[in-house]
Amino acid sequence: xxxxxxxxxxxxxxxxxxxxxxxxxxxxxxxxxxxxxxxxxxxxxxxxxxxxxxxxxxxxxxxxxxxxxxxxxxxxxxxxxxxxxxxxxxxxxxxxxxxxxxxxxxxxxxxxxxxxxxxxxxxx
Amino acid sequence: xxxxxxxxxxxxxxxxxxxxxxxxxxxxxxxxxxxxxxxxxxxxxxxxxxxxxxxxxxxxxxxxxxxxxxxxxxxxxxxxxxxxxxxxxxxxxxxxxxxxxxxxxxxxxxxxxxxxxxxxxxxxxxxxxxxxxxxxxxxxxxxxxxxxxxxxxxxxxxxxxxxxxxxxxxxxxxxxxxxxxxxxxxxxxxxxxxxxxxxxxxxxxxxxxxxxxxxxxxxxxxxxxxxxxxxxxxxx
Numbered sequence: 001x002x003x004x005x006x007x008x009x010x011x012x013x014x015x016x017x018x019x020x021x022x023x024x025x026x027x028x029x030x031x032x033x034x035x036x037x038x039x040x041x042x043x044x045x046x047x048x049x050x051x052x053x054x055x056x057x058x059x060x061x062x063x064x065x066x067x068x069x070x071x072x073x074x075x076x077x078x079x080x081x082x083x084x085x086x087x088x089x090x091x092x093x094x095x096x097x098x099x100x101x102x103x104x105x106x107x108x109x110x111x112x113x114x115x116x117x118x119x120x121x122x123x124x
Numbered sequence: 125x126x127x128x129x130x131x132x133x134x135x136x137x138x139x140x141x142x143x144x145x146x147x148x149x150x151x152x153x154x155x156x157x158x159x160x161x162x163x164x165x166x167x168x169x170x171x172x173x174x175x176x177x178x179x180x181x182x183x184x185x186x187x188x189x190x191x192x193x194x195x196x197x198x199x200x201x202x203x204x205x206x207x208x209x210x211x212x213x214x215x216x217x218x219x220x221x222x223x224x225x226x227x228x229x230x231x232x233x234x235x236x237x238x239x240x241x242x243x244x245x246x247x248x249x250x251x252x253x254x255x256x257x258x259x260x261x262x263x264x265x266x267x268x269x270x271x272x273x274x275x276x277x278x279x280x281x282x283x284x285x286x287x288x289x290x291x292x293x294x295x296x297x298x299x300x301x302x303x304x305x306x307x308x309x310x311x312x313x314x315x316x317x318x319x320x321x322x323x324x325x326x327x328x329x330x331x332x333x334x335x336x337x338x339x340x341x342x343x344x345x346x347x348x349x350x351x352x353x354x355x356x357x358x359x360x
Contacts, residue, residue: 023176023178025175025176026174027172027174027175029169029175030168032162033164033165036162036163036164037160037161037162038160039160039162039178039236039238040177040178040179040238063213075160075161091217092178094178094238094239094240094241095158095159095160095177095238095241096158096238096240096241096244097238097240099157099158108148122302
């Protein structure tokens with residue numbers, strides 16, 4: 001669970017915004033369901049994402065949070081579904097982009113993922 | 125960086141029906157590394173009308189209905205998708221939001237390929253583009269036929285045509301009849317041909333009495349295909 005959700009500093013969110021495109025979602029919807037691998041990872045820029053388990057809201061995740069990058073890169077299922085609330089703005093982190101940036105040793109991402117995912121990378 | 129292994133597209137049961145059928149093992153391996161595969165339960169939504177597209181969906185197994193909700197809140201099925209079909213391509217290439225919602229009709233396994241990757245893969249492998257064009261052309265042909273039927277045929281004819289279309293995509297020949305390997309509610313069938321579910325119930329009963337179809341539980345069988353073709357006023 002710790003690997004699924006990473007709290008970012010506003011500066012880190014800003015750095016992500018330089019590399020990834022933002023999308024605004026005008027309606028409430030289930031982005032992914034529990035026990036699935038996310039199609040993309042997301043950074044919450046504004047709004048709210050609810051974590052869902054068995055149709056119940058387990059937690060509410062606020063801006064400056066990275067969700068699902070570890071799961072996306074390692075094909076690991078998320079424990080909770082993600083329900084995006086209307087008006088939420090998300091940075092969309094595509095798998096091919098993440099892989100490509102990490103291969104190119106993008107300093108920001110290598111540093112961020114190096115720090116945040118160092119333990120999980122070593123385990124794999 | 126060591127990335128986890130994924131299900132290889134090369135071993136996909138629907139590979140020959142899909143858009144990647146002509147690609148080399150090397151390219152398929154690269155796609156496999158960049159895709160995300162998930163199994164959705166019946167009734168789960170793959171993408172939503174009015175949301176921005178994030179990538180392309182390839183159906184490995186299962187069935188999906190694509191529905192459009194009108195301003196009056198009424199939902200109509202615009203298309204059904206099965207193994208080997210792709211979804212989300214029109215919004216992706218037209219750079220517009222989804223114009224419909226995709227919902228699973230049964231347990232369905234889907235591979236997702238993100239937008240940037242699929243656009244790059246198409247540039248590098250023109251056969252993908254050709255296969256997508258082929259699928260788009262078929263979809264456009266089906267949409268034109270459906271549109272013409274709405275204006276030119278009565279509900280009875282449209283229902284006969286729907287059953288034949290389902291037989292074409294999902295039919296399994298068994299003991300001189302065709303089993304439709306798809307379970308749709310009367311409401312869903314009604315929304316596919318622009319009528320009320322009560323009308324579907326009435327005409328389905330008539331078709332049974334006339335020996336055109338039979339039913340066991342929720343499974344529909346076409347028992348007299350030539351008569352149904354004649355009724356639908358089409359050439360198969």
